[in-house]
Amino acid sequence: MKSILLIGQSNMAGRGYLSEVPAIYNENIEMLRNGRWQMMAEPIHSDREVAGVGPAASFAAAWSQDHLAEKLGLIPCAEGGSSIDEWASDQVLSRHALSEAKFAMESSELIGILWHQGETDSLNGRYKEYAEKLKAVFEHFRQELGLPELPIIVGTLPTFLGKTGFGLSAVEFEEINQEIERVVSELENCYLVSAENLTANPDGIHINGESQRQFGIRYYEAFAKKTDIPTALGNEDEQLSKIYGRATTKNEKIYLLSRDFALGKLDYQKFIEKFTEITK
Amino acid sequence: MKSILLIGQSNMAGRGYLSEVPAIYNENIEMLRNGRWQMMAEPIHSDREVAGVGPAASFAAAWSQDHLAEKLGLIPCAEGGSSIDEWASDQVLSRHALSEAKFAMESSELIGILWHQGETDSLNGRYKEYAEKLKAVFEHFRQELGLPELPIIVGTLPTFLGKTGFGLSAVEFEEINQEIERVVSELENCYLVSAENLTANPDGIHINGESQRQFGIRYYEAFAKKTDIPTALGNEDEQLSKIYGRATTKNEKIYLLSRDFALGKLDYQKFIEKFTEITK
Numbered sequence: 307m308k309s310i311l312l313i314g315q316s317n318m319a320g321r322g323y324l325s326e327v328p329a330i331y332n333e334n335i336e337m338l339r340n341g342r343w344q345m346m347a348e349p350i351h352s353d354r355e356v357a358g359v360g361p362a363a364s365f366a367a368a369w370s371q372d373h374l375a376e377k378l379g380l381i382p383c384a385e386g387g388s389s390i391d392e393w394a395s396d397q398v399l400s401r402h403a404l405s406e407a408k409f410a411m412e413s414s415e416l417i418g419i420l421w422h423q424g425e426t427d428s429l430n431g432r433y434k435e436y437a438e439k440l441k442a443v444f445e446h447f448r449q450e451l452g453l454p455e456l457p458i459i460v461g462t463l464p465t466f467l468g469k470t471g472f473g474l475s476a477v478e479f480e481e482i483n484q485e486i487e488r489v490v491s492e493l494e495n496c497y498l499v500s501a502e503n504l505t506a507n508p509d510g511i512h513i514n515g516e517s518q519r520q521f522g523i524r525y526y527e528a529f530a531k532k533t534d535i536p537t538a539l540g541n542e543d544e545q546l547s548k549i550y551g552r553a554t555t556k557n558e559k560i561y562l563l564s565r566d567f568a569l570g571k572l573d574y575q576k577f578i579e580k581f582t583e584i585t586k
Numbered sequence: 587m588k589s590i591l592l593i594g595q596s597n598m599a600g601r602g603y604l605s606e607v608p609a610i611y612n613e614n615i616e617m618l619r620n621g622r623w624q625m626m627a628e629p630i631h632s633d634r635e636v637a638g639v640g641p642a643a644s645f646a647a648a649w650s651q652d653h654l655a656e657k658l659g660l661i662p663c664a665e666g667g668s669s670i671d672e673w674a675s676d677q678v679l680s681r682h683a684l685s686e687a688k689f690a691m692e693s694s695e696l697i698g699i700l701w702h703q704g705e706t707d708s709l710n711g712r713y714k715e716y717a718e719k720l721k722a723v724f725e726h727f728r729q730e731l732g733l734p735e736l737p738i739i740v741g742t743l744p745t746f747l748g749k750t751g752f753g754l755s756a757v758e759f760e761e762i763n764q765e766i767e768r769v770v771s772e773l774e775n776c777y778l779v780s781a782e783n784l785t786a787n788p789d790g791i792h793i794n795g796e797s798q799r800q801f802g803i804r805y806y807e808a809f810a811k812k813t814d815i816p817t818a819l820g821n822e823d824e825q826l827s828k829i830y831g832r833a834t835t836k837n838e839k840i841y842l843l844s845r846d847f848a849l850g851k852l853d854y855q856k857f858i859e860k861f862t863e864i865t866k
Binding site: 339340341349352353355383398409470472507509510567568 | 601603619620621622624627629632633634635636663665678679681682683685689692750751752787788789790792845847848849850853854857
């Protein structure tokens, strides 16, 4: 089994509305819960009550299409609103994320980090020290994980920032993006993913559900090809159609049926009937 | 700040339907997220997609009424379906729960454990070795946390088990309850909480939302009075009315307004209007 560490702030944790996009269930995609693996169900993060769709689910689904016989586990450690300073080596967020990653590594091989952060640092000239701090975060994680060449995929900040709602204060996102690009170009095995053409929730700061699905496809393209993705891809929606159109397996059907029964959506007799039908 | 560790299986994690009971928000009640504290919002656990109402929210709300100037933090580490063997000292669940508790203890004083487990062990004569194993779990946690006298509050298994749905297999819940009672009576600072008159979800194994709220009141009564609660209390619903009737503070209003804005339930202009109204 392989695994991927998810760190950064809210747009990595995910705030896209679940009701806006088709769900992704895949028995080969799991998420870390209490140090163990469970089948992925969004929201993958639970950093806030408003956690929703992030880039990780479609990233994992795209990975899974290329690795049909393997499992991928997602390690959710992104934290809404966190600044780059809160990811310094002595801070709780990084110590906790490393702790979670080490639990995951007891039963998986960590093959990458997905990172998205910077909205909180897009003001008051913070960009001037951002590159140095970001580089230190990446180097610290690689060192502590004992994986000096671990691939790190880094999304840029969306261009809808600085305009409205909770995004209003992020006026220096272009400066932060320049610093992100610089760090990525300076580090080995570090790849950039463009946030071009992504759409915001009405709050003006969070990437919406549909755009997060597209963003995840770009993250996977960067990971798979080991290359920067400097613009939107042409075929994101086509790839998502393939993911959504995947046939549900027997195990997934049993999972979904059991979930619906636990939620009181059908009675026991109907549950048994459907269970028998699936497993016959 | 004080804190409470939540461990056990699904009925501690919570499977009551959130739609069934009034929500509890209280700026003095927090929950551990990424090693840090956030205001409590249910579900407190995220062990499974179906996580919902457990006993912890009403426990904390009752505690808060008696400690108006203090904060309480909840550490969610219960795991759906886990057996007593999966809580042995060398297992991931206990190692992970201890790791989470230690992050919490960097910024809080741990004052107790709430435990509920045993459904998974209510078959095949497992009760014969249950007491010994349960005792070992409690002793291990106290030792590793460096708190040999840490209060542990232990709920019994509900009498609706063994009858229908997912509860069908739990035929030896009465034997398990006898073993739980024995362990509690043998350990210092360990108190029993009766599951008398609790009602199940349609799945026949999970305590419903309303009953979980009552159960939490009983857990708090045992914790506060340092005594066993061998039957239902007479005044649970009265206590819950007081909790539900508590006036919402300014900080809680800002939290709820910001949440609704993030969820797209109101536009930015309306958000600003309401925000101005709350903070004027």
